[in-house]
Amino acid sequence: MLQVGKTYDPxxxxxxxxxxxxxxxxxxVYRIRGKGTRLLSNCKKGDIIQAIGPLGNSYPAPKKDxxxxxxxxxxxxxxxLLERFKNKAFxxxxxxxxxxxxxxxxxxxxxxKIFTTTDDGSIGQKGLITDVLNDFLENxxxxxxxxxxxxxxxxxxxIVAGRGIECYASLEEHxxxxxxxxxxxxxxxxxxxxRVCKEGPVFPIEEIVW
Amino acid sequence: MELTVxxxxxxxxxxxxxxxxxxxxxxxxxxxxxxxxxGAIVVKGLSITPREGNPAPRIIETPAGMLNAIGLQNIGVxxxxxxxxxxxxxxxxxxxxxxxxxxIEEYVKAAEGLSKADGVDxxxxxxxxxxxxxxxxxxxxxxxVAFEVVNAVRKATDLTLIVKLSPNVTDxxxxxxxxxxxxxxAVSLINTITxxxxxxxxxRPKLANITGGLSGPAIKPIAVRMVYEAxxxxxxxxxxxxxxxNSEDAIEFMIAGATAVAxxxxxxxxxxxxxxxxxxxxxxxxxxxIMDVKNLVGGLRC
Numbered sequence: 350m351l352q353v354g355k356t357y358d359p360x361x362x363x364x365x366x367x368x369x370x371x372x373x374x375x376x377x378v379y380r381i382r383g384k385g386t387r388l389l390s391n392c393k394k395g396d397i398i399q400a401i402g403p404l405g406n407s408y409p410a411p412k413k414d415x416x417x418x419x420x421x422x423x424x425x426x427x428x429x430l431l432e433r434f435k436n437k438a439f440x441x442x443x444x445x446x447x448x449x450x451x452x453x454x455x456x457x458x459x460x461x462k463i464f465t466t467t468d469d470g471s472i473g474q475k476g477l478i479t480d481v482l483n484d485f486l487e488n489x490x491x492x493x494x495x496x497x498x499x500x501x502x503x504x505x506x507x508i509v510a511g512r513g514i515e516c517y518a519s520l521e522e523h524x525x526x527x528x529x530x531x532x533x534x535x536x537x538x539x540x541x542x543x544r545v546c547k548e549g550p551v552f553p554i555e556e557i558v559w
Numbered sequence: 560m561e562l563t564v565x566x567x568x569x570x571x572x573x574x575x576x577x578x579x580x581x582x583x584x585x586x587x588x589x590x591x592x593x594x595x596x597x598g599a600i601v602v603k604g605l606s607i608t609p610r611e612g613n614p615a616p617r618i619i620e621t622p623a624g625m626l627n628a629i630g631l632q633n634i635g636v637x638x639x640x641x642x643x644x645x646x647x648x649x650x651x652x653x654x655x656x657x658x659x660x661x662x663i664e665e666y667v668k669a670a671e672g673l674s675k676a677d678g679v680d681x682x683x684x685x686x687x688x689x690x691x692x693x694x695x696x697x698x699x700x701x702x703x704v705a706f707e708v709v710n711a712v713r714k715a716t717d718l719t720l721i722v723k724l725s726p727n728v729t730d731x732x733x734x735x736x737x738x739x740x741x742x743x744x745a746v747s748l749i750n751t752i753t754x755x756x757x758x759x760x761x762x763r764p765k766l767a768n769i770t771g772g773l774s775g776p777a778i779k780p781i782a783v784r785m786v787y788e789a790x791x792x793x794x795x796x797x798x799x800x801x802x803x804x805n806s807e808d809a810i811e812f813m814i815a816g817a818t819a820v821a822x823x824x825x826x827x828x829x830x831x832x833x834x835x836x837x838x839x840x841x842x843x844x845x846x847x848x849i850m851d852v853k854n855l856v857g858g859l860r861c
Contacts, residue, residue, distance in 0.1 A: 352828075357623040357776045357804075361827055401591070401830060525618050525625060525827040528591075530583030530603075532629045533618035542612060542632065 350527035352399040354388040364524045366426040378425040404527050406551050408494050408517050418505055420497020421449050426519040427496050431459040443478025447471035479504040490514055506554045516554040520545050561851040564818050566796050567719030567744030569653045569681050571598035575837050578800050578823030579604055579657035584643040591830035599653040604685050607668045609635035614767040619756055624775030626754050628768035636672040644678045653680040661691045663708050667715045674716040681719035687750045699725035706741045713742030724748040731785040732792035739793045747798035749782045775824040776802040783815045790816025790857050806839020813855040
């Protein structure tokens with residue numbers, strides 16, 4: 350959780366996944382989406398903001414080749430996997446438009462193979478990344494790791510359902526405390542509400558009740 | 560310098576406690592805060608049987624505040640005593656347990672269950688809940704019903720009993736007096752103020768529950784006013800809360816009439832803020848030559 354500024358509006362910290370850690374340097378990648386991220390983007394070198402973490406869980410390590418499905422800025426959650434398991438990932442990376450396929454070249458260099466789509470066809474195939482994934486998955490049973498907006502994750506869930514494919518999704522939810530105290534960021538699962546900040550953000554996708 | 564205050568039979572080493580629902584069962588924040596330094600800890604509200612809570616989204620940020628509709632999700636009195644209380648017992652500070660019910664019977668059962676447990680030092684009853692036996696009218700908004708439920712709980716427990724008042728009333732002084740007359744040892748105020756936010760593009764409410772409770776600095780002036788009004792109406796101690804972000808806010812509440820303060824939403828913004836507030840109060844007292852923190856209480860000059 351990162352403090353975005355010393356204001357009362359926005360008030361709360363914002364949750365981000367850790368993009369990269371090298372020694373004492375931690376990197377985050379985010380898209381400017383609202384007041385909080387805009388304020389954060391105004392930070393200058395040397396500014397001090399409060400951060401708490403690491404919080405919650407992470408993707409379990411894949412044992413062999415795997416599929417990574419990223420929707421837009423959701424790529425940030427998958428990058429640590431791509432870096433740690435170089436040339437092991439079939440990466441499916443979709444976004445609304447070319448500019449939102451961030452770090453595409455870096456991702457290309459880390460993945461075994463990459464498939465890209467944009468909603469407007471400005472780069473890669475025009476359409477949804479989940480459709481490309483669906484075609485690719487035929488007869489394959491590699492584990493799937495997915496990070497992106499909820500509608501995309503739900504599609505991934507539908508695609509892998511009943512195929513005996515191991516699949517993990519990293520969820521996004523509004524958060525207040527980030528430490529499991531406020532119960533604000535829950536997701537409905539087959540075993541009741543679970544806290545995205547504490548039991549998550551990564552869940553076996555079949556546990557999620559959409 | 561004297562920082563201790565008394566709430567009923569509780570002796571607090573300083574006037575700063577946590578607000579129920581914002582600090583979990585203590586464990587969640589123990590990595591950030593030495594709990595032994597707090598005046599007291601108030602844990603998340605419990606009911607006699609567990610509650611699943613509301614669907615998501617449950618929280619949304621608003622200017623200088625947040626709306627929440629958690630729906631009183633909790634593990635229930637029994638599981639709390641078995642699984643959470645042993646951790647809290649390790650600390651030397653009073654453990655205040657918040658609880659609620661949707662009938663007088665449930666309130667009484669929860670109070671009895673908690674009173675028997677070793678390690679519960681005081682009870683805080685949340686009366687901002689709808690009464691299923693009376694058309695779902697909120698207990699804490701009807702003086703007669705509020706008296707009845709507080710009085711029933713009073714008879715069911717020997718522990719220090721704090722009644723947490725709802726601000727969604729026209730006359731908070733009256734409600735504070737009702738709680739006192741019904742046997743409360745202290746009142747705490749304010750609970751969240753009912754609010755609502757709408758996404759204008761989808762025309763849908765931002766919370767799945769449609770309405771929620773507003774907290775944070777946005778509500779502080781309302782809370783200070785209500786503490787001031789309650790202070791003039793009752794003789795029992797008041798625990799003030801509502802948007803306290805720093806020691807200056809805490810001191811403001813004390814001057815309005817609060818003997819102690821509770822910090823809620825600010826814990827989300829800075830998990831160790833309670834400790835900063837305690838230090839800030841000490842430093843304010845030092846600079847102002849205030850020897851006893853009790854000298855601040857109700858010290859308003861009009």
